[in-house]
Amino acid sequence: MLSLLVFFPLVVAAVLALARRMPPRVATGAWVGAAILETALTLVVVLGGSGAGTGAAGTGKDLAWEERIAWMPGVGASYHVGVDGLSTPLLLLTAVTFLACALWSLRDPDRPRQLAALFLFLQSVTVGTFVAQDLILFFIFFDLSIVGMYFVIAGWGHGDRRRSALRFFLYTFLGSLALLLGFIALYLGASPRTFDIPELIRAGSLAATPGLAIAALVAIVIGLAIKTPTIPFHTWLPPAHTDAPTTGSVVLAALLLKLGTYGFVRVAMPLLPEAWRALAPVVVAIGIVSVLLGALLALAQTNVKRMIAYTSINHMGYVVLAVGAAGLAGTDAVAARLAITGAVVQMVSHGLITGALFFLAGALRDRGGSYELGDYGGLAAVAPRYSAMFAVAAFASLGIPGLSGFIAEFQIFAGSIGAAGVVAVALPGILITAALFLRAIQRLLTGEVAGRAQGFTDLGRRETAVVGGLLVLSLLIGVLPGPLLALIEPASAQLAALLGGS
């Protein structure tokens, strides 16, 4: 089932890539159809898998829909996939995000067939990363996502797109190589040697050599931190976002950044719990710096897309903060569990909200030809639907309750402060984010109609549906978080227990 989920988009992508004669309409239709089918498959996986694995208590990981096929027995790598509460929320996010992108691109005239193939390829490797239970498999999917996104930015971007794409490729690729070094160290340190994640958790790796364990963790953390990105590894992100096409930015922010944070909870924390506890103060510090600096840098931006890109650094900083604090929680399993659950909710929430914001930024450029806040004014008068969507998305992003961001940030802060009081110094991040979004609302939407806002056409029905859909999901999580939390809790409790040393 999971293999179908991983490879179905890839097969469609291959067909689209090879069928040179296919009319554009058919290609985009096939893309939307595939995205809908993939969403249905994801729902089956999530709903059907929630009860699975619970009987296998004591075996370490409780995975649902597990598949394992011998692949390279010589190096202890196998094709091993499976899902748990850390991955299923992200699978749902993946399906929703790509469906939204497919719908958004329905009338895109620029090489639609190739774009569809590329995005389906990206979907495949993203899903693959989230279900991989083998380090090599994880690494391959993780790396291929970089290649796919490189082509999206270089091929469909605007502005200085080649340079931005190159910078993106360079940074994240070097990051992934650091990750690979860490993975190889894990492999070598395990007995018997294996790349299999559950086996590594059970048997432990590098437990006898704490120094090496820390070195391996540092390599892994650097690799993931570049992808996340945290300060000071973030310089590739703003240009990549600014020059990427709208759907590219959406996938980059909503999903590719999550590959980094997902790596923390899937690989770094459970495989090297001792080293993680030792390194946790550093991780917390990086998180705090990312939260505060990300917010301040966003506050200084006048380009709305760059601004949203910097808020991503701030929002991912909350995740890093939380996973770091979980390592400091010691025996306080409640705080650790809350922080980890909050981190996973934040990944989903940020995906939905920032996805919506990047769609809206794209609509701004489509109509006005500029991302500059100062070029617009009084949009609420000419484009009420656009303005309502933007306002709701902004409030969601600044963490107003009723929308998903609050559920995430409240749990992250409560859990992290509960685990390590020093985290409280990151609280002003919430305030700065509020200030910058309110300022953006004020400049773009309110006042008299000015500049490029004149003659601005409001969102069409399809655009409204795409953005509205993401925001409705954010609202659902914000008002009824119970089901999502129930999905995540068992896995985060397990991870908290692993970290607690029990």
Place this chain on the structure above:
Amino acid sequence: MSAALLAVAVALPAVAGILLLVVGALGGSRRTERIGAPIGIAVAALALVAAILAALGRARLELPFLTARGAGATELRVDALAAPVLPLVAVIALLVLVFATGDATRPAGRFHGLMLLFSAAVAVTVTATDLAVLLFAWEVMGATSYALIGFRWREPARVEGGMVAFLVTRTGDLGLYLAAGAALAAGTGWRLDALPDAQGPWLAVLAAGILAAGLGKAAQLPFSFWISRAMAGPSAVSALLHSAAMVAMGGYLLLRMSPLLAASGWAAPVAAWTGAATAIALGVVALFQTDLKQLLAASTAAQLGFVVLAAGVGGTTGGTLQLIAHAATKALLFLVAGAWLTAVGTKEFAGLRGIARRWPVVGLVGTAGALSLAGIPPLSLWAAKDTVLAAALEQNPALYAAGLVGAALSAAYSGRMLALLWRPASRGIGGSGRDGAPEQHWDTEEKGTRRVSALAVAPMLVLAIAALGLGVLALPGPRSALGLAGDVEPAWPELLASAALAVVILLLALVRPPRPWALALDWFGMERAARRVLAAPTLRLADRLAAADDAFARLLDGGNTVLLRSAAVSARVDDAGAVGTVRRVARTTSALGTAARRSQTGNLYQYYLAAVVLLALAVLLLIVVR
């Protein structure tokens, strides 16, 4: 049954409000314009009935869907403190919506939608029993208040006012996030009634967090200036948010948490003295305002000072009475100011001189409110304030004296307000006289309609009766019926002394209003100070950091090129013996990388080589160690 009633009181306005907003935003604004007011009023009326019944039945409502399975369910509950406040907020919400309909606040769909959503958040705040739910509702109140203050978004100053109000109160709100973490660290959990059990430093952190949130929302020092900017909102908004609901919720939170403040040892006196200081400082500010709504705003902060003072000295009964009496009185006065603003297009006293003679009914109900605000016996705020002060006297005579000064100031600014509103326009009056006929100052803020509709007056009459009569709650009988018994009661000499003080000062202010004082008129420059000390440096820091960040990015770009060139030289590493795994990885990436290069200038080649070097190193490591 009672659970269902509480659910109606909370969920009905929330759902109706969101529906009005969503339908309006998606293009149905013409429809919501027509049905907005009827729906808003009907829903508010139903919510009021449900709130009264829920209060009488001491309802509790479990919210299992908010938490994951197994984590203890959270609940809303109407306890002794919430029982009078929940219906109070509901009734004022209803009256204000009726007024807004008579006052033609437009667009009706968005206005009623936001107001309903806001009152739902208040209902949750009042009945919340744990920190998570409290913070949830607390922040929704803040967000809707932003939208309501900046309701007329075409005017930048109004949007800016909403932003200032939201950011300042949210600064205090961070305290609740902090408290939520501290409660976990202290091991008490989030239940509000368990928080005082915390020990050690976490107890202090908890108290500090709650105190900051309460003082911020209640517009106490040093946060007070936001309420001045909040006056940019429609009058109906001020009548609900800045009298009965949002500001009052700050005081309410501190009343509810007064055991925690007391347990911490230091937070209770800090709260008490902050309340007393606000009552005095903002009383002075109110005394020198030249704008009716600004006077009322400053007075709100000052009157809430008594509630906060009550929370600090453990006088929950007095605090609740003060909260209720002030809500009715101030809602009334804001409606009066709003009716005149609509009629003559200004809220400056220069244009309002003698206006009570022109609209005597409005003038008379306004006078009832002003007399209650002044603490004239036997009106509602007189007895309430003395109940607070009696509790203060038990703790500390200095606190009592400070409170009396605050009470005297209330009488003074109420007297000045009455003088301005009633004196014939021909006679100049301190600070606002000698500048021509009031008519010259009309229509300066908006175009006046020159009439006050009957629908706008009706709610004022109800509120006037409440402002006059709620004093009976201070009597032992009604008080114990409300479940508010068990506090210190004011002795007769104190009651008489404060009554005499109020009457004398009121008369004095009527006869000889004070000379203008620019510093007090400017709210002691609080907003400018906050901008200079906090906002401006933060923005400057952000700009500097952004410049530094750009330089850092350029540096990395340059550095990488050098690094990669040198790495390319040593790129001849034999990877012939590579193990299948890594080779496969290399081959895949290599193929894709080659493809990538085709679309590129030569640059990528170097980067790619560097990547191969690193990859080769990884392979080498694997081979050597195996």
